Amino acid sequence: xxxxxxxxxxxxxxxxxxxxxxxxxxxxxxxxxxxxxxxxxxxxxxxxxxxxxxxxxxxxxxxxxxxxxxxxxxxxxxxxxxxxxxxxxxxxxxxxxxxxxxxxxxxxxxxxxxxx
Amino acid sequence: xxxxxxxxxxxxxxxxxxxxxxxxxxxxxxxxxxxxxxxxxxxxxxxxxxxxxxxxxxxxxxxxxxxxxxxxxxxxxxxxxxxxxxxxxxxxxxxxxxxxxxxxxxxxxxxxxx
Numbered sequence: 001x002x003x004x005x006x007x008x009x010x011x012x013x014x015x016x017x018x019x020x021x022x023x024x025x026x027x028x029x030x031x032x033x034x035x036x037x038x039x040x041x042x043x044x045x046x047x048x049x050x051x052x053x054x055x056x057x058x059x060x061x062x063x064x065x066x067x068x069x070x071x072x073x074x075x076x077x078x079x080x081x082x083x084x085x086x087x088x089x090x091x092x093x094x095x096x097x098x099x100x101x102x103x104x105x106x107x108x109x110x111x112x113x114x115x116x
Numbered sequence: 117x118x119x120x121x122x123x124x125x126x127x128x129x130x131x132x133x134x135x136x137x138x139x140x141x142x143x144x145x146x147x148x149x150x151x152x153x154x155x156x157x158x159x160x161x162x163x164x165x166x167x168x169x170x171x172x173x174x175x176x177x178x179x180x181x182x183x184x185x186x187x188x189x190x191x192x193x194x195x196x197x198x199x200x201x202x203x204x205x206x207x208x209x210x211x212x213x214x215x216x217x218x219x220x221x222x223x224x225x226x227x228x229x230x
Contacts, residue, residue: 004159
């Protein structure tokens with residue numbers, strides 16, 4: 001299957017700082033990328049959907065100004081957690097698709113964010 | 117209406133046994149039903165997927181059974197192995213505008229005992 005690379009896999013940051021997480025599709029053009037958040041022993045919660053060259057569409061309850069998403073190219077999307085606080089600590093996962101109906105979504109390996 | 121309900125929450129099976137996980141949905145607009153396997157600290161990986169015009173799909177030890185009229189689908193893992201111990205998520209895809217997005221079930225933690 002196609003490869004989606006997410007970086008970093010783990011990050012620890014101080015409260016009040018910003019953290020950027022990268023999601024790259026390595027061998028296909030990802031028209032659409034998704035960002036999820038996952039709490040321990042829980043399901044994946046969709047945060048936002050981004051189409052290349054367009055503004056991200058955020059799910060209800062997700063703060064746009066806190067979770068900045070950029071999808072500037074067909075192979076790269078970034079999630080920036082701004083002014084991070086301990087409650088933002090979580091497992092963040094991206095996925096990428098070619099944007100066609102009934103096609104597989106490929107997931108990155110996830111990023112464990114710890115805000116201290 | 118966009119929920120996907122998954123059960124059981126956890127499952128313990130002996131090695132060689134059959135693991136069965138069930139999912140149900142309400143929205144008939146869902147058009148693609150994948151199952152994902154997730155190991156601790158890793159992202160989900162696609163296991164097997166089915167479209168609603170097919171009632172069953174088998175890949176190796178993994179089988180999806182799909183009942184369109186009942187709006188239910190299930191994953192069967194035959195000859196379960198300790199290496200299958202992981203969390204399994206069913207999902208359903210819905211097309212909105214020009215984007216398809218996945219709605220995930222709550223997850224099932226499977227433990228296969230040696």
